Amino acid sequence: MKNPAEITVKKPIFNSPTNEIENSIQIEDEEVLEKRQRKQTIIGQISIGILFVLLWEILTRLGILDSYYWSKPSTILKTGWISLTEGNLFIDMLYTSGATILGFILGTIVGALLGLSFWWSPLYSRISEPYLIAFNAVPKLALAPVLVILLGIGFSSKVVLAFLMVVIVTAIAAYSGVKSIDPDLEKLLFSLGAKKIQVFTKVVVPSAMPWIVNSLKINISLALAGAIVGEFISSRYGVGRMILYAGQIMDTNLVWVGVVALSVLSTTMYFATIYLEKILTKGIKSK
Amino acid sequence: MKNPYKLEILHSTKIFKKNGKEFVALKDTTLQIPEGRFISIIGPSGCGKSTLFNIIAGLTKPTYGQVLLDGQDIMGKTGHVGYMLQKDLLLPWRTILENIVLGLEVKGGKRKDNIAKAMPLINKYGLKGFENHYPNELSGGMRQRAALLRTVLYDSEIILLDEPFGALDAQTRLMMQNWLLQIWADLKKTILFVTHDIDEAIYLSDDIYVLSPRPGRLKTKITVDLPRPRTAETMSSTSYVELKQLLLALLKDEDNPEDNRQRII
Numbered sequence: 001m002k003n004p005a006e007i008t009v010k011k012p013i014f015n016s017p018t019n020e021i022e023n024s025i026q027i028e029d030e031e032v033l034e035k036r037q038r039k040q041t042i043i044g045q046i047s048i049g050i051l052f053v054l055l056w057e058i059l060t061r062l063g064i065l066d067s068y069y070w071s072k073p074s075t076i077l078k079t080g081w082i083s084l085t086e087g088n089l090f091i092d093m094l095y096t097s098g099a100t101i102l103g104f105i106l107g108t109i110v111g112a113l114l115g116l117s118f119w120w121s122p123l124y125s126r127i128s129e130p131y132l133i134a135f136n137a138v139p140k141l142a143l144a145p146v147l148v149i150l151l152g153i154g155f156s157s158k159v160v161l162a163f164l165m166v167v168i169v170t171a172i173a174a175y176s177g178v179k180s181i182d183p184d185l186e187k188l189l190f191s192l193g194a195k196k197i198q199v200f201t202k203v204v205v206p207s208a209m210p211w212i213v214n215s216l217k218i219n220i221s222l223a224l225a226g227a228i229v230g231e232f233i234s235s236r237y238g239v240g241r242m243i244l245y246a247g248q249i250m251d252t253n254l255v256w257v258g259v260v261a262l263s264v265l266s267t268t269m270y271f272a273t274i275y276l277e278k279i280l281t282k283g284i285k286s287k
Numbered sequence: 288m289k290n291p292y293k294l295e296i297l298h299s300t301k302i303f304k305k306n307g308k309e310f311v312a313l314k315d316t317t318l319q320i321p322e323g324r325f326i327s328i329i330g331p332s333g334c335g336k337s338t339l340f341n342i343i344a345g346l347t348k349p350t351y352g353q354v355l356l357d358g359q360d361i362m363g364k365t366g367h368v369g370y371m372l373q374k375d376l377l378l379p380w381r382t383i384l385e386n387i388v389l390g391l392e393v394k395g396g397k398r399k400d401n402i403a404k405a406m407p408l409i410n411k412y413g414l415k416g417f418e419n420h421y422p423n424e425l426s427g428g429m430r431q432r433a434a435l436l437r438t439v440l441y442d443s444e445i446i447l448l449d450e451p452f453g454a455l456d457a458q459t460r461l462m463m464q465n466w467l468l469q470i471w472a473d474l475k476k477t478i479l480f481v482t483h484d485i486d487e488a489i490y491l492s493d494d495i496y497v498l499s500p501r502p503g504r505l506k507t508k509i510t511v512d513l514p515r516p517r518t519a520e521t522m523s524s525t526s527y528v529e530l531k532q533l534l535l536a537l538l539k540d541e542d543n544p545e546d547n548r549q550r551i552i
Contacts, residue, residue, distance in 0.1 A: 182374075184372060184376055191345070193394065
């Protein structure tokens, strides 16, 4: 913790009114400046959030916004707490995040392997490329009803939909990574007598890794959208099903609870993904 | 009878087919190189230098001809020579040490043994204290050192260097040339060195092979009889200047290489 120490050392110099010359000399300390900016950023972010929620609350209380449609933060909080403690909200959140994460992980792994495999044979990659593009163009969400018919209304149909949302995007990202590899690097490895598998593990995978990692943040949102749509179609659990149900019984408060719950899930998973990125790119420095 | 040559490239020809037209990259070229020599190969672009190196490294096979190492056929076989290009080609996600042991790793050595082999070289040849840095933290000259140590450590008796100092500034280049001569003298490797720079070729080499383009072929071989170790004075001696004039005249005969390159493509 050198932060407080630095500030206490700097402050007397800057603010000393007794010595005007000293006061006018300001040594730019990037670290201190950066810390100050970071502090200001966080304060700004938090106050805007609070202001937004307050405004929402006030406007709905005053009747400027119709609380039947817009609900209001205090009611959402209350309804959310009741659903959490007495209802199924917690299980629903587990269900949705479970399907999302499983689909995300499977989709990323399978997609990455698929994309990386195109390095192996130019012929195979050229034959497959149009199918990759075509499948990418298919709106996967439109397949949801078929998947539910095929796999039933259980957990697996949501996982598969989340998986489908992710897999091709990742494959394309990994394939782009493969295409961007410096051919001289491969040549070097081959000249050292490396076997194809060694070139793959020592050059291809690490080179493509940043591309795969870059697709992760998009993937987690895509997977969540897949899981929610799967629940919309037909499900016994999940936040998506809860929102649909609440909408049907005109319980807008509960809809808002669902939306907030999904936002919380999505944000949490987003930050978890950033953490995952850090682990995966450990040691892989950009050129 | 003992083979007097370490490396022999015999009557090698390489023909590519491009757009239905045959293109001779290298024509009937023969190089016979005794052990421990420092050989430079000089010539305008399109003279088949890269093709020659790829053939020696086993990355491509000559259409006709032979490649012998100690009298053994190594045509199309990789892993017999160390190869280094102008780009340092250090893997950015590996530290300098991990980069240097890459060749040994590919051969299948144990990590501990590889490091034990690499550390003395790192310490002796100017990378001491940098072994745990990543390539992007090092200057161009230092990266070339690392790339060359990777090549040297691979333990092949022949080292191919394809314009290794081409991207460096003049001062760094001179430093690197002396550094290379030091390694060459210490480790007694046979070096084949491609360069565009006549001064560099004379300063470093025992023999200079002059290639000429379209089709790429061997024009002549010049032996550099300047005494070693060579210094700044060497570069102002009469015999040095004469050699330089001779080489300039030989290379001047060629057409403008850039024009011709356009024509081929």
